[in-house]
Structures are given as structure tokens and as C-alpha cells.
Amino acid sequence: MKDKRPSSGDFTVGVDIGGTTIKAAAVSADGAVSHETVIPSRAEEGPEAVLTQATEAVRRVMGGRRSGGGRCAGVGIGIPGIVSANDGLVRYPPNFTGWSEVDVSGELSRRTGEKVLTENDANAAALGEARFGAGVEHPDFIFVIWGTGVGGGLILDGKIFRGPGGGAGEIGHVTIDRGGPPCNCGNSGCVEAYIGQKYLSQRTAKLISGPGARYPGSVMTELVEGDLSRLDPEVISRAAERGDEAATRVLTDAGAMLGVALASVVNVVDIPTAVIGGGVSAAPAFVFNAAADEMRSRVLRPHRGAVAVKRALLGNRAGVVGAASLLL
Numbered sequence: 001m002k003d004k005r006p007s008s009g010d011f012t013v014g015v016d017i018g019g020t021t022i023k024a025a026a027v028s029a030d031g032a033v034s035h036e037t038v039i040p041s042r043a044e045e046g047p048e049a050v051l052t053q054a055t056e057a058v059r060r061v062m063g064g065r066r067s068g069g070g071r072c073a074g075v076g077i078g079i080p081g082i083v084s085a086n087d088g089l090v091r092y093p094p095n096f097t098g099w100s101e102v103d104v105s106g107e108l109s110r111r112t113g114e115k116v117l118t119e120n121d122a123n124a125a126a127l128g129e130a131r132f133g134a135g136v137e138h139p140d141f142i143f144v145i146w147g148t149g150v151g152g153g154l155i156l157d158g159k160i161f162r163g164p165g166g167g168a169g170e171i172g173h174v175t176i177d178r179g180g181p182p183c184n185c186g187n188s189g190c191v192e193a194y195i196g197q198k199y200l201s202q203r204t205a206k207l208i209s210g211p212g213a214r215y216p217g218s219v220m221t222e223l224v225e226g227d228l229s230r231l232d233p234e235v236i237s238r239a240a241e242r243g244d245e246a247a248t249r250v251l252t253d254a255g256a257m258l259g260v261a262l263a264s265v266v267n268v269v270d271i272p273t274a275v276i277g278g279g280v281s282a283a284p285a286f287v288f289n290a291a292a293d294e295m296r297s298r299v300l301r302p303h304r305g306a307v308a309v310k311r312a313l314l315g316n317r318a319g320v321v322g323a324a325s326l327l328l
């Protein structure tokens with residue numbers, strides 16, 4: 001997407017609240033992004049600090065955008081955790097200190113004077129892809145956000161499917177191995193426990209370093225300057241892009257494991273299109289092909305011809321564009 005700076009017209013402020021930073025930007029009706037700002041979220045200081053920072057981010061964007069003309073149509077917020085469709089409460093976002101239930105929309109609306117809608121961040125990113133990215137041609141798709149963790153969202157008929165409790169789409173916590181390793185969610189053998197950052201990094205480190213390493217000459221050692229704790233999905237993806245064998249092995253296996261879970265989803269909901277976003281969306285095509293091959297081998301026969309795994313298109317703007325999409 002091009003960075004356009006229109007001088008007039010309505011805009012929506014998209015705010016992506018993460019555990020480390022808050023990103024915000026003005027998004028116009030055609031999805032063009034301007035006046036991006038990034039500030040610390042101060043999540044470790046509790047909800048009040050986060051709300052103060054989010055308010056400041058909105059003010060900065062509106063101040064910049066209004067100077068060029070245009071009317072603010074409201075504020076869309078994406079945040080981790082389960083967001084109830086009924087009362088808009090944000091419940092227990094992971095990695096946020098001191099949160100139980102917080103009325104983010106109500107608080108931000110009171111502080112900014114704008115209409116505010118809040119949504120789970122993965123659901124918001126899915127909606128962004130539906131409106132302006134890889135999902136434009138697909139009214140129904142499964143969205144996967146694959147980075148530190150593995151989140152997701154379901155888009156049905158162009159809209160977010162939340163489920164009665166607001167928790168639908170969590171593909172990262174589909175069990176793919178009953179006897180598998182423990183997951184952050186308390187279950188074991190989840191997709192996230194196999195392809196989330198922690199697992200991928202540990203598996204990669206074992207393959208490239210120490211006694212018995214199968215790929216001791218990996219370019220990844222160079223990319224992280226010898227500090228293997230810095231291995232993350234983006235580094236592994238970059239190495240794979242350069243043809244690194246270890247990175248290719250790890251990502252092919254991970255893609256196939258994701259494909260196992262996606263196949264089950266397809267068999268349940270009959271939606272054969274998946275869109276993959278997050279850090280791994282920059283990975284080479286073979287990762288997406290590995291997921292698609294695995295899906296095809298596991299879905300019921302009538303679905304096989306329709307299986308498609310696509311790369312998300314909004315990149316690091318998915319959060320703000322998705323949040324703004326709540327009002328667009």
C-alpha cells in the first residue's frame with residue numbers, strides 16, 4: 001500500500017495496542033494510511049497507563065491529520081485478549097499487567113470524545129485483510145497471525161465471526177498432538193506449542209548449534225551475530241529466503257503442522273481459503289505450499305481442489321488498518 005496523504009475527506013484512527021508498543025495511524029476510506037505514530041504501551045504499569053498512552057496516540061494522529069483537513073469518523077482499537085461483542089469489555093489480554101475486565105471503548109470514547117469500537121487484534125487484522133488485503137476476493141477465509149504466538153480469526157461473508165463469547169478463530173490452540181508439549185494456554189500439543197516463536201527458535205537452535213547439530217554452517221548464526229536467543233520467525237524466514245537449509249527444514253515442517261490444524265478447520269466449517277499474516281508472512285512461498293499440501297492430504301475429498309493458502313498483504317500495517325476497518 002502506498003503512503004498517501006490526502007488533504008481532505010473522512011478518516012478513521014486505527015490503534016493497535018500491543019504488549020510493548022501502541023501503533024496508531026489515520027486510515028482513509030480506501031485504506032490509505034498516513035500520520036503513523038508509535039509509542040510505548042506501558043502494559044507493565046496496568047490498564048490506566050495503557051489507556052493514557054492510547055489516548056495520547058489518538059491525539060497525535062488526529063492533530064496531524066486534522067491539520068490537513070478532514071473529519072474523524074471514529075477510532076478503532078485492536079487489542080489482544082477476548083473482546084465481548086455484547087458489552088465491548090476486554091478480558092485478560094495476555095502480557096498486560098493487572099487487567100481483568102476493562103471497558104476500553106467506553107474509556108477511550110470518554111477521553112477522546114470520539115466514537116470508539118474495540119476488537120480482538122487478530123480479528124481486526126483479519127478484517128483489514130478482508131477489506132484491503134489478501135481477502136478482498138474471498139468473502140470467507142481463515143486468518144492466521146503467525147509470529148510470537150499463533151492467533152487467528154474467521155471471516156464469514158466479509159464479516160468477523162466472533163462466536164457467542166467473542167473467542168472464535170483461535171487456531172493456535174487447536175490440538176494437533178494429544179501427547180505434545182505444554183502450551184502457554186495451559187493445554188498441551190497445541191499448534192502454538194509447535195510453531196510459535198519459542199518452539200521454532202528452540203528447534204532451530206538445536207539444528208544449527210551444539211553437539212549433533214545437523215546444519216552447523218547456517219547463515220542464521222551470522223544473522224543473529226552468534227546470539228541464538230535472537231532467533232525469531234522473521235530471522236528464520238530471512239535465512240530461508242537466502243536458501244538456508246536449516247531454516248527451510250524448520251519452516252517446511254512448521255507449515256505442514258499448521259496445515260494439519262487448518263485441514264480440521266476446513267472439515268468443520270467448509271472454508272478452504274487461509275490467509276497467513278504476522279512475522280512469517282514474509283517467508284518464502286514454500287512455507288505456504290507446505291501448509292496447502294498438508295491441508296489437501298487431510299481434508300475430505302470434495303474440498304481438495306479448492307484449498308488455497310495465501311500470504312497476507314498488509315504487512316506491519318495490518319494492525320492499524322484492521323482496527324480502522326471496524327468503522328470503515
Ligand SMILES: [Zn+2]
Pocket residue numbers: 172173174183184185186187188190191192193
Ligand atoms: Zn494452547
